[in-house]
Amino acid sequence: MPGFRPPSGEPFVSEEDLEKGGFVLPGELVGTTEEFKPGSGATVIGGDIYSTATGNVFIDKKSRVVSVKPNTLTPNILKVGDIVYGKITDVRESGAMVEMGGIEGKENRQIVNSRPGDIHVSNVRDSYVKRLSDEFRPFDIVKARVIDVDRMRLTTSEDSLGVVKAYCSNCRGELVLEGKKLKCPVCNMTETRKISTEYGKGIQ
Numbered sequence: 001m002p003g004f005r006p007p008s009g010e011p012f013v014s015e016e017d018l019e020k021g022g023f024v025l026p027g028e029l030v031g032t033t034e035e036f037k038p039g040s041g042a043t044v045i046g047g048d049i050y051s052t053a054t055g056n057v058f059i060d061k062k063s064r065v066v067s068v069k070p071n072t073l074t075p076n077i078l079k080v081g082d083i084v085y086g087k088i089t090d091v092r093e094s095g096a097m098v099e100m101g102g103i104e105g106k107e108n109r110q111i112v113n114s115r116p117g118d119i120h121v122s123n124v125r126d127s128y129v130k131r132l133s134d135e136f137r138p139f140d141i142v143k144a145r146v147i148d149v150d151r152m153r154l155t156t157s158e159d160s161l162g163v164v165k166a167y168c169s170n171c172r173g174e175l176v177l178e179g180k181k182l183k184c185p186v187c188n189m190t191e192t193r194k195i196s197t198e199y200g201k202g203i204q
């Protein structure tokens with residue numbers, strides 16, 4: 001268990017001095033003022049200390065402070081198989097770079113082990129890719145699946161994966177799906193992409 005830095009600015013407590021208690025909900029009794037002082041995520045009501053957060057109880061054995069570390073702060077750790085949303089930042093011959101946005105279904109939580117993703121040219125679609133710039137362009141929003149966490153490799157070969165939002169290379173207008181191509185409603189230019197079947201439906 002790592003050391004715990006309470007969010008309220010209380011001093012850092014080394015892990016040797018910390019005792020981890022059980023999981024509690026707000027309003028649960030976590031101690032009495034005879035034994036402890038309340039820390040973050042805890043409050044005193046009539047001589048007893050109650051949790052104000054959902055999370056685990058931590059007791060600083062030296063200062064006798066009892067705190068509740070909220071579980072909602074538990075970060076998202078990317079793993080193989082996760083579906084992610086991201087923005088294309090660079091398209092080279094061998095692969096496209098993706099700035100990671102969020103994990104599907106958990107968009108409101110920040111990814112912690114986030115590094116730029118890489119869609120190798122062999123992982124774009126299940127057929128041969130001649131030119132990667134026909135599949136992705138910078139600023140495209142893509143939906144992709146994580147296939148290698150260490151090198152943050154992504155694939156878009158499934159039908160539902162690929163570009164979900166794209167902008168015109170000519171005038172930056174938002175492209176709309178017309179048949180199997182994308183068309184700019186502003187300047188009428190058509191472009192190709194590795195288009196997701198969820199193109200234009202918004203981030204799910």
Ligand code: ZN
Pocket residue numbers: 168169170171172173184185186187188189
């Ligand atoms: Zn345009």
